[in-house]
Amino acid sequence: MKTLSFLLQKEFKQIFRNPTLLRLIIAVPIIQLMILPLAADYEIKNINLAVVDVDKSRYSEELIQKITASGYFVNIGTTTSFDEAFSWIEEDKADLILEIPENFERNLIRENKERLFMAINAINGVKANMGGAYLGQIIQSYNAEVRMEWIPDTKVPPMPTISISSLNWFNPSLNYDFFMVPGILVFLVTMVGTYMTALNIVKEKEVGTIEQINVTPIKKLHFTLAKLIPFLVIGIFVFTLGLFIVARLVYGIVPAGNIGMIYAYLFLYLISVLGVGLLLSNYSQTQQQAMSLAFFFVMIFLLMGGLFTSIDAMPLWAKWIAYLNPVSYFIDFMRLVVMKGSTFADVKHHFMVICGFAVFFNTWAVISYKKTS
């Protein structure tokens, strides 16, 4: 215990004597939480639309008006030539072409039906899909409006309409930030845990001080704990800064679940990822190696952790990677507890799994740290 106090004193002094590190600890969570949720947004807006309006009628004008008024589309130009519009797609100015054929209005009124043509630039599949779907919906609703216009006097519409009303639970305003911010908090503490710990120990290897440590009677467990505890404290600090300052003040996110339980989980989670950091340092000799290794694993952890893409939608083999990934449990936990207000009974499984990870990684780390070769 006494040895540990000397070790911790040394670690904290070294960390607090490193101004770059301190600035990073404060600035990184704030900046990332401000930028990432706004940038990593699935909602597709600003789709560039080119309109080929051959008809130039009142109806076609109205339709175009309605489309641009939706807010999803930017009308980059109206032309009468499909070829010209297509050249805009080729030049990457337009994402989507809507072609309104000649006699659109006349045929709609006379023959009661007419076709529109949509050409979509599908290089960005998500944007193409969503754009096509939005446009389809707007046209449908315009179609309905036209119908209602034609039958103002009849009491019963000729076609029954089903109206759907829905209620969005847990995130009533469908605010995407509410979904992303808890996940990004997890991302932040994962970075602190893996990179900082791994680099800290490998630096001692590079400088040569680890040799001096190995020739002393320090116990492996004490050395490991002394490297874990400072970054555990920093991880908790970064998380708190993110949750209570940025998430609350900037995004207005107030966790619906129990704060104490969130911190209990954070504690266990940090111990697991710190164990990963320790492990990486045991298997690398230089800071460059440690950085590359950490980058590789953090990349997989995050992309396979359900931060940006839904785990449910992954193929089975990929789901297994997600199940073996501590990040995916914490992201899920955060979304459940922060947004839905889940209680301990709901997340008992998450707790059990993270305890397993913590024990596994740290045992491995202590065993693989060799004082004697």
Add this chain to the structure above:
Amino acid sequence: MAIVRIAPAVNGYFAAGILPAKEVAMSNYVIEAENLTKRFGDFTAVNEISFHVEKGEIFGFLGANGAGKTTAMRMLCGLSIPSSGKATIAGFDVYKQTESIKQNIGYMSQKFSLYEDLTVLENITFFGGIYGLSRKEIAVKADQLLHELGLFDHENTLVGSLPLGWKQKLAFSVAIFHEPSIVFLDEPTGGVDPVTRRQFWDLIYKASDAGITVFVTTHYMDEAEYCNRISMMVDGEIKALDTPENLKKQFNARSMDDVFFELARGAKRSGD
């Protein structure tokens, strides 16, 4: 021509075969190595070296670069497990009791190994602390040490900003701060000016007078003269072991430089 002179008492020990346990325990040797070997794959870095070092002795461990000095020293410090052979350090076995060895030795490596981002006093406190000294003991001894080294005004200076000579003297003092029975010095005066080297050796003599055994590797032949006994390693083997005087006589040499050349000339492993 292996001329490993073994001290008479040791000869007696082996001749007698078995001695009463009490006498063995009272043996004055703090380092005993017998056929100590370290192999890395096909390469034999240290080949069956045997020697004994007495308590309080200054034992010089010489050899060209790549002769196996550092590897041998790492085995004696419990940093590296030997491939074969026997050795005890302060009575502890190099295979099984590495952690007990570590409690009883001090070590100063080739690479400067104090923390450059900690102050002089913080380094002393840290290394004192991990060897189990209490904060009170450390405070008293640190005060004394800083006065001796003339570093009293610099206790709050970051070690990284000290001149190399001071760093080395400090590193040595930190290595013996917990009063170990042996201190291992791996080329402690590399890159240090002659005046500071002289001061450094004053520190070594002082430690030796206090009963600390000094095991030192060096490339400076003038420093070799300061040692009580010297061993010369060539290609992983000890080719000569005696006092500087006797070695010079034996090789008909005027200086230790000549002795070194005589022995190292036949080396197959080229230095780096």
